[in-house]
Amino acid sequence: MSTVAHEKSVYEQIGGEPAMAAAVDVFYRKVLSDDRISHFFEDVDMERQAAKQKAFLTMVTGGPSNYSGKDMRAGHAPLVTRGLNETHFDAVVEHLRATLEELNVPAPLVARVLAIAGGARADVLNR
């Protein structure tokens, strides 16, 4: 337990906030280019949308995040009524993996991030 508690988060290991800022551009571009899910990410206010995604990336990399499971549910509920399902969730995870790989994040760290992201599945899909 103690060793785990002292292990640095992926967020810290890949460079913290500046790394998130770089990752957002890559990740946002991928989801916006994917016709399966782009409609969930269309937003007149691109800065606001980018800020949401940065919060998401910060959370799944174990960084300082205020996101709770409850927020996750409430935030995605309108999307679920618009048809958000497993396929869409998998597509986002796929882009998350590709983003991290593109930024040369080592494979074991990618696996940890994807595990955290996978853990949000029930909350995101309001199951």
Next chain:
Amino acid sequence: MARVKHESRWYPLESEESVLDGLLRQGVAVPNACRAGACQSCLMRALSGEIPEAARVGLKDTLRTQGYFLACVCKPIVGTELEVAGADALRVPARLESLTLLSESVLRVCLSTAAPFDYRAGQYVSLLREDGLARSYSLASLPREGLLELHVRLVPGGAMSGWLASEARIGDTLAVQGPAGNCFYVSGRPEQPLLLAGTGTGLAPLYGIARDALESGHTGPIWLFHGARTPEGLYLMDALRELAARHSGFHYRPGVLTGGSRDVAEGALDVLIRAECPKPVGFRAWLCGDSGMVLSLRKKLFLSGLSLKDLHADAFLPSAPRVEPVGAR
């Protein structure tokens, strides 16, 4: 019900009603234009009471700390009370110095201010007539030029543009409030390619930004794309061609949807941009003008590799229809 106090009178607000709509409905004159939280014409100051954060989005810290807020998007919580005052303190008297037609539909308006007016080329101001009529316009001038230059599109039936075009006289006194907006040149990376694109009077801020960059010693290429539906919608072509002749790094590309010629490309603005700048990775860009064009171009440029932090967009919103006070004729 929330209540708003203005000049020692209380005004009740209906549910979901903004401070601006409530005051206008009950006959209080408050300058306003876009009514969408963007142009900042309706700035007011809270003397007491809680201001929702949504009514302070985009305001400079100096304005926030003094209690300023945007009345058009301020919906106080039911049961609360707010005491407000106008933003007269932020207004600077301005004298009308010249009116020049730049094209059939664009009027150049130059103003002088009694006190120095601090701004960055590319920002926008609210122009207020003496009776409180307000409209938001971008600045085409550079601070060192002294006069403030605005490019006013002549809107059929437009209250401010119609007045400027036919009734206003040199020497008339108006007021300017501002500046606002984040569309301006920041020095520091002189070699970075710059992409400026706009439609209609979206050229005004771009004209300021391009000249500001050149005068700041920018060495990287500067691309200016100006789009219009027809050649009649283009203006300042001679000035921009002359600027391009003097600066080898400055490229001016006018484009129209129909009626192109040897000197004016024909096609959609994003297609023209893609032809000249196929891979804008690492560019800094400013997009100004019609909001549909600005939003669609921003997305396209982001997808083609521009970083969000290097994308500055200023979507021009039309002024919203007037709300007549209850009982008005």
